[in-house]
Amino acid sequence: MDATTESQYQFEIKKLNREIRRLNKINELLRVVNEQVSRTQIFIQKGSNQRVFYIKQLLRSSPYIQILTDSKLQTVMASDVYYQYEKDFDYDEIRSGVPLSSALKNILSVEQLNDFMEKCRLVLNGAQIEPYVVRTYHNNEKYDFQITIQLMMQNDEVIGLNILFVETTTIIDALERAKQADMAKGKFLANMSHEIRTPMNAIVGMSEFILRDCESPKARSYASMIRSSAKTLISIINDILDFSKIESGKMEIIKSYYKFSSMMNDVVILLRSRIHEKPINIIVDADPTIPERQYGDEVRIKQILINLLSNAVKFTHTGSITIKVNPDVNKYEGNYHLIFSVTDTGIGIKESEIKNIFNTFVQVDTKRNRTVQGTGLGLPITRQLVHMMGGEIKVYSKYGKGSTFTFDIETKSDRLTPIGNLKFDQDNLGNVEIFKASFTAPDASILIVDDNDLNLQVAIGLLVPYKSKVDSATSGADAMIKFSRKRYDLVFMDHMMPVMDGVETTSMLRKMPFGESTPVVALTANALKGADEEYRNLGFQDFLSKPIDPYELEKILLNNLPRNLVVKGDQQADELFDSHTDSDSSADKDSSKGISTSSELIDSKLGLRYSMGKPEFYKKMLGIFASGNHLKEIDELLNEKNWVDYQIKVHALKGIAMTIGAVELSELAKSLEQSVKSGNTDYVLEHHHELRELYQKVVDLINSGGVKIS
Ligand code: ADP
16 A cells, blocks of 8 residues: 555545544434433423313312313313213213213203203304303202303314303392392382371371361361371372382383373373463473374373473473473384473472482472472382383473473384374363354254263253253163164264173164164264274264263264254254253353362363353252262172273263363273273272272262352
8 A cells, every 4th residue: 555545544534533423413412302302292291281180170170060062062071060960971971072962961951952052053153142041950959050151262263162050049049039028028018008098098088078067277277287298198108109019020011002192181181180270381292193093001101291290380380381292213113112201491400419300219409399299209200110111211401490301112003093283272171161052953853872870961961952852871772772662863872881882782773773874973981083983883973072072062963963953043052951950040151250179179170161161060960970879889890800890880980070070080090991901900909999089089079069159
C-alpha cells in the first residue's frame, strides 16, 4: 500500500467515525423522544381514566336520576339513583346501550314517555325545552319529577343528551298544602262575609223603619248614622267577598252570548240612579260598528264599568262622565278586544299617588276625600277582573281636572249585526211628558197574554187611549180558549211563561181558525235592537220590549193593526184613559213634579215614563207590584231547585221591577236569570237572599208611601 492509498483510508475511517457519532446522537435523541412520548402517553391515559372516574363519581353521587345518551338516544351512563327506580337494567346493560324509551319505561307512564321521547328528539334537533314537571306513580307511591333535557356537543357535533329527573314531590306537596291552607282561609273569609251580610241587612232595614216611623229628631239622626255606617260595612263586606274569591281562585269568568246595547243600557240606567241630583252629564260614545251579539261575562263587565263609574260619580261634583267604547285595530277578527274608557271631570288624582291606586285598601288624597266612603278594594278587584278577561287597565289623571280609566277585554262575536248609534240622551229621563196617543182604534179587538198581573195591567192601561176592546189571558191555555171564542185583530204574547211559553202558544194559535192571519207581537224583557229577525223566525210578526215604552207601543199598533181600524186625530183618548184609572184627572196635568222618592230604590221618573207620564197610572202600577206574590213563588221554586221556572219568574221580575223604576232590583233579578241560564246555580244560591231583601225593601217603600204622589 502506497502512502497515498493509506491516507485515503485514514480519511474514510474518520468520516465513518464521524457518521457513527452523529447516528449515535440521533439514536440517543430518538430514545429520549420515545421515552418522552411513552411517558406522555401514560400520563394521558392516566388523566382520561381519571376524568372518566370523576364523571362516574359525579353520576354516582348525584341525588337525581341522571342519564347520558348518545345521539341515537341509546343510554351511555346513568346515576346510581336511576337504578333505585329502575330494576330491569343493570350497570353493564346501561353502559352497553339500551334505548332510552326502554330505560324509562317503569318510571314514566306510556303517555308521558311518548311525550318525553318527542321532546328528546326536538332537543337533538336543536330545540330548547324548558324544564317541566310530571307526576308519576311508582310502586303505588306518588312522585313529582322536574325533567330537564340538555344537548351534549363536542367540537360542534351532537354527541347525545344529558337527562335529569329531579324529584320535587315534597316541594310540590308542601306547595299544595300551603295552597290548601290559603284556600281554606279564603273560604273562611268568604263564609264569614256572607254570614255577616245577613245581620247587616237587618240593621239597615231596621234603621230604615226607625227613620220612617219615629218622629224624634234625635232618634232619627242616630238611626240615619246607623244606616249609613251599616251600608258602608255591607259594601266593604261585598268587596272583601269578591276579593277573597279572586284570591282563592274561586272567581270565575262565565261567558255566554249577551246583547251589547242592552248591557250598556243597564249600566247607564244604574249610573243615572247613582248621579241622583248631582249636575253631571252622561255622555256615551260607542263605535256604531260594534257587533250587538257579544260573547263574554256580561255580569263581570258590568261590575267593572259600575266600579269605575261609581268612583267617577263619587269624585266628580259637576261636569260630565263619558263612557267610550271602541274595538281594537284588528276590528272583529276571531277573538278581539273592546276598549272601554270612563272619563270624568272630577277632582283627579295626584301624579305621585297614581301608582298606588290599584293596591289593595289604598285610598289616596284621604284629607280631601275624607267624606267619601269606600274600601280601597274597588280598583284592585276591577283590575283582577280585567286581567281575568285578558285585558289591562290604565289610568290617566290631572289633579284638579279629572281622570280617565281605560281597560280592554277580550271578546268575540259570531254575528256582525252592528249596534248602530246608541242613544242615551239626557232628556230621555228628564222631564217626563204626558203621553198623547195620535190615533184611536175603537173597533179593534186586542188580546194580551201574560202570566203576570202587573204586566197585564200595564199593557191594558197603555192601550186605553186607543179605545180598543182589550181582553187578557193569563196563560197559553187561557189564550187558546179566548182565541177560539172571538176573532182578534192583534195579539200581544208574553214570551216566557210557565207550562206553555209564548212561542208554543203562538204556534198553537196559528193552527186555529184565523190563526194564520192574526198578527202576534212578542212581549219580552230581553230583546233589543236586531232581535226582529229572531222573533220573526220564532213565528211572531213583531216584538215589543218590556217595560213597554208608550211610543214604541204606538208604532207597533200602527204597523200591525188593519189600516181600516185606525182613526186618526181623536183628542178624547186621554180623557178616557183618566176615567179608566179612577184618577183625579187634574193630577195628570203636571207630569213628574208631584212625584218624589226619598230613596234610590225606585227611580220614579223612569217608572213614570213607563206609565205614559201619568202619576195616577204609575200609582196603580206601584200598588199592583206591592200586592203581588212574586217573591213567594220565586222562593218556592228556589227551594225546589226548579231552575226552569225560577229563570222564568226572575225574568218576569226583572221586567216588572223595571216597569215601576226599581232599577237595582231589576238588575239583581237579571243577574240571577243570567246565572241560571249559564248554569251557575251556585251564584243563585249565594245571591238569592239579596233579591229577597231588596224586594222586601221596595215593597216596604211603596207600602209606606215612600214614593210620594202629592
Ligand atoms: P274605594 O272603594 O275607596 O273608592 P277604589 O279602589 O275604587 O276604592 O279607589 C281607590 C282610590 O282611588 C279612591 O279612594 C280614590 O282616592 C282614588 N280614585 C279612584 N277613582 C277615582 C276618580 N275617578 N277620581 C279621583 N280619584 C279616584
